[in-house]
Amino acid sequence: MIPRYQTVLFFLLLAASILMGTILWQLRNREHQHLLQGEQSTPTQAPQVAPAEQATLMVANDADDSLVTRALSLPLPQSPNARARAILDKLLDLYATADASHPVPGGASPTSPIDQVFLLPVRTAGIAARRAAGKNPQSESELAVVNLAGAFAANHPSGIETESLTVLSICATLHANFPRITEVHFLVDGQQRETLAGHADLTRTYLTSDVAVTRGAQP
């Protein structure tokens, strides 16, 4: 004969199992609905046009060998590398227009004048010193590696002024939009090259702080 208390316990456990099963079923359904709603709110394709944002171009002017600040809004991707490239593409597109203040026909090539831009942390010898000084041991400044398309360099006019203005306007534009960029190095088709078009030295790393010296205070 089964004791009465065991019968009561059996039915209690049965009721608890049914209750837990029902709760789990409801939770699962709620989660599934939530997921479906999430999928609906996320587009299946990336938007064709990124939202327009403010950018600053430092536009070269051959007439007085200067850089002129120009603010404009243009669609920019989120990744810093792609963003930097999009801004520089816009700058070099300006140089390819018929009435450009700094004409560089190379910017008119059907493909982008810039192959890639990479932003890397600057390797500083002072990491230990920064840590000792209680600062973030990671370097705060960045090096931009600008990989120019071969066609852009091949079509660039030759001359000290024209070549240096292209180099300096790229450096100044990067620094204006990414203040952490303090150094810029150039490649052409992924290779190091002696000069842009016979004059501007591309073997060196340019310091964005130099641009203020070279185009701010004149001798």
Place this chain on the structure above:
Amino acid sequence: MQAPPAPTSRFVVVLDAAHGGDDSGGHSGSWNEKSVTLALSVRLRSLLEARGIAVVTTRESDTTVASEQRIEIADHANAQACLSLHASLSGSGIHLFASSLAPTEPAHFEPWRTAQSASITRSLALAGVLNSALLHAGMAVTLGRMALPVVDSLTCPALAVEVSPDRTSGESPVDSLNDPGYQAHLADALAAALLEWQAEEGHLGAGPS
């Protein structure tokens, strides 16, 4: 700053006609930068020599001269002024460039590429004299500073002088740069500037150091 060079009785100018031989510099059709720089160097040399100034040139014909060779020739001359001559179809007027090196250059770059930092103060003073003389001659001038592969390595007061077309002449860029009148006008103004620089250097040399 380093001590000024020992006073010499000779005032020497180095003229570096940039490019040459295999290196045409800028080119478009039959136009070559190397020919314009050589023509300007030859013209300026004869003007300076006629005024009793000793001139050392890095080339006298269409020959290839390596950057290291140009630097060696200029340093050996112990000159009071070194002008690296360029020409460009871009821009307008005359562009004067001094090195972008600071008077005391931190160890960012290799020492042999920064010899000019010891002389940059005098180079900027030379740029001022050339700028005034060219403006006085009615020419359009821009001043700039830039990393300059040959000039950065020179120990003398040094500038790059880039000739661009005279946009007021109505000539095509190539015709303007090939115009003997334009070249002569520029050479006259540069010669006048270097005579004034000679006077200034002589004055400085006579003062207490």
